[in-house]
Amino acid sequence: MERTAEGGLWVGIDVSKDRLDVALHEGGATVEAFAVPRDAAGLEALTARLGPLQPRLVALEATGGFESIAAAGLAGAGLPVVVVNPAQVRSFAQALGRRAKTDPIDAAVIAHFAAATQPELRPLPDEQTRLLADLVGRRRQIVQMMVAEGQRKRRLTEPRLQRSIERLLAALQKELSELDGEIDDQIRGTPVWREKEALLCSVPGIGKRIARTLLAELPELGQLDRRRIASLAGLAPWTRQSGQWRGQSRIGGGRAVVRSAVYIGAMVAARRNPVLKVQRESLRAAGKPPRVALIAIARKLLTILNAILQSSTPWRTTTSAKEQTA
DSSP: OOOOOSSOEEEEEEEOSSEEEEEEEETTEEEEEEEEESSHHHHHHHHHHHGGGOOSEEEEEOOTTTHHHHHHHHHHTTOOEEEEOHHHHHHHHHHHTOOOOOHHHHHHHHHHHHHHHOOOOOOOOOHHHHHHHHHHHHHHHHHHHHHHHHHHHHHOOOHHHHHHHHHHHHHHHHHHHHHHHHHHHHHHTOHHHHHHHHHHHTSTTOOHHHHHHHHHHOTTTTTSOHHHHHHHTTOSOEEEEETTEEEEEEOOOSOHHHHHHHHHHHHHHHHHOHHHHHHHHHHHHTTOOHHHHHHHHHHHHHHHHHHHHHHTOOOOTTSOHHHHHO
């Protein structure tokens, strides 16, 4: 392939269970497309092929974990790798009028998206962080299964079916306890995580479950400014606007698991955190609806947590909100 200097080379990779579809984008167009198996040999061949081309960015779409090994392997070979949000890529494709859905087309759209938006390159989570994220994610799945089984039990009246659900709930509870033990071991075995967990839990409204979710799912916490961290969590407001018409501000995108965890923490903090309780009362007195006020509290809570990790200083009730979030 003959390279041109214009704009550099951008690589898009669509990850599926068995293969990696790759598109190379340069000078405003796809210049090459190919596929490799999603295994060790395929990944080795891909890194050998991309390395000499010196791409500006290699973008992979988040696909439920299938992308993790590929992203880690490419980053380990020294390539600039970023995992992009599939919802943003899909919206970009619709804006381009690309409605066909095939893996090669997806790879081309991802490459075009990377070239057009130039997403910020951030370090990928290390192996320990990925393991913690997997453990926390599995715990969340088991809790969801337990909730679903509990709802089924309340609807059923047949004793045999209720006993079946009780046996399954007992097994799930045992698995949940074992996972909690593994998560505890991970946190206790990593001094940095122990310190961060203690710092996060010093804030009223944040318990171990939320702190560990943030450590696993938002490793950038404490490393970015408040606007960028709010955007990653999907708590940054955006406004629909056209000409003189201006719609309501909304939140969305980002990492839904993180947003949900912070929102739950905000529900507690709005009652128990002296700073955030005052802010919520002020917002409600100003006529803000309860949900809008709570979202604002969640965003403020995340800002406080970010600042606490940045300064390595625990929450102090005698410290003003301005000092905590500076």
